[in-house]
Amino acid sequence: MWNLIQLHLFDCLTKRQTCIILLLLLTFSCIVYLAIEWAFIRQWINVSPIPLYDNNTLLILWYNKPVWINEFLVNKGLGTCPYSNCKTTTSKALISKSASVIYVISSDGVPRIPPVSAAHRNKDQAWVFFNLEPQTLYRINFGPEWTYVMNWSMMYHRDADIPYPYGAIELRNKSQSVRDKKNYGAIFDGKSVFASWFVSHCHVQSRRDEYVEQMQKYGVQIHIFGSCFKNQLSLPKNDPQKIDKVLYQSKFYLAFENSFCEDYVTEKFFERFNSDTIMVVRGGTNYTKYFPPGTFVNAADFGNAKKLAEFLIRFGNNKSEYTAMLRRKDMYVSPQPQLVYCKSYCKLCEMLNNVDKYRKTYKTIREYVDSKPCTAPKDIE
Known part of the structure; x- marks a missing residue:
């Protein structure tokens, strides 16, 4: 009889200990879970003000x-x-x-x-x-x-x-005016190159190399600088004086973008705008909408290279029309890139x-x- 009582008491004690241990484990798990959750939540609610390098920067x-x-x-x-x-x-x-x-x-x-x-x-x-x-x-x-x-x-x-x-194109103020200081007739007479093109990347999305070949096919003489077309004229991108000389001698400069993307107008246009040459643009943006009309020739206005070539040959040999566009272009200026980026x-x-x-x-x-x-x-x- 006594043995049965001892066995029953031991069984109850064992169950109680087990329950206590399980309860302690559950309590500990809850504490750990809440601690982790609080740490996660605190990362979102305990946020400092705008970070500062020093007191005012x-x-x-x-x-x-x-x-x-x-x-x-x-x-x-x-x-x-x-x-x-x-x-x-x-x-x-x-x-x-x-x-x-x-x-x-x-x-x-x-x-x-x-x-x-x-x-x-x-x-x-x-x-x-x-x-x-x-x-x-x-x-x-x-x-x-x-x-x-x-x-x-x-x-x-x-x-x-x-x-x-x-870059940008801005209207010149009176102090920047250059039109009264230039002899546009002499500038036209000094042109010995019909068109120039600086190019460093061939076979691009805009297929500009094919377009230029078609322009040449229809009579436009183009001096190409760079490695495309198995060309022997080196690209003078690190020689500003040579670039200025080439542009001054050229009636037209081809500012053809590598891709037809909206608003994608690069330094090809802006860096050459102030030169005494007429820009011929080709790209995916609406040039006429964003830049002064009558200051450049837009390939999009002609539909294909043949019609553009016919226009350039006629326009490029008309001294009065050509110099009129140069004069109009000089009403505007392309500011230094640093000023635009600023x-x-x-x-x-x-x-x-x-x-x-x-x-x-x-x-x-x-x-x-x-x-x-x-x-x-x-x-x-």
Whole structure:
């Protein structure tokens, strides 16, 4: 009898210990779960103000800055902006202190996953995707980790959050007037070359090499500088004096873009606009809508190379019409690229100082890029 009582008591004690152990394990698990949840939630609600480099500077981090961007000149320009409290850097160590991070989406250097997770990122830190290349020349290789992380676009498109054009055309003020100082008749008489073209990339999306061959077929004499067409004339891109001499001697300069993309107008147009030559443009944008009519010849107005060639031959040999266009062109000026780019950085700085006003998030970069499709040329015979 006594043995049965002992066995029964031991059985009850064992069950109680088991229950206590299970209860302790459950309690411990709940504590761990709540601690993890609180740590996750706290990352979202315990957010500091806009990150500052020091007491009054908003830092802009170039995560993978292009080599052609001069950081010294950019910062010098930022100092002249209406909001002059922004500064750029390339030091990734300062990412947590930066008000903005710029990623060049067409270049190497962007990591597979974002360098800062959404949980650890300041909610007021603006991530900007930057690109000046047409969609035909690069791929979007951003995985799902980059969903809902980008805030602003900084592109050559006119409707970008921060437009970054290659250049601009502005009306000259009276102090800049050059028309009374030039002998346009002498300029025309000094032209010894009908048309010139500087080209470094052959067989591109715009099929400009085929178009030029068709122009030549219909009688337009073109001096081609660069490696295309098995050409022997070297490209004088690092010799400004030689470039000026070639342009001065040429009646026309071909500013043909490599891709037919809306708003894609490069330095081919802007850097040559101030020269004493007439630009012949061919690209995917509406040049007449955005630039002063009567200051250039637009290939799109003629439909094909044959009709353009016929016009150029007639127009290029009409001294009065040609010099009239030169005079009209000199009413306008293409400012230095640094001055144009400075406006873009000033816009970025203004947005960073008013981040609530401009707050937005893109689902994906591709969503924006795909909304700006490039088109195939329709003027090739």
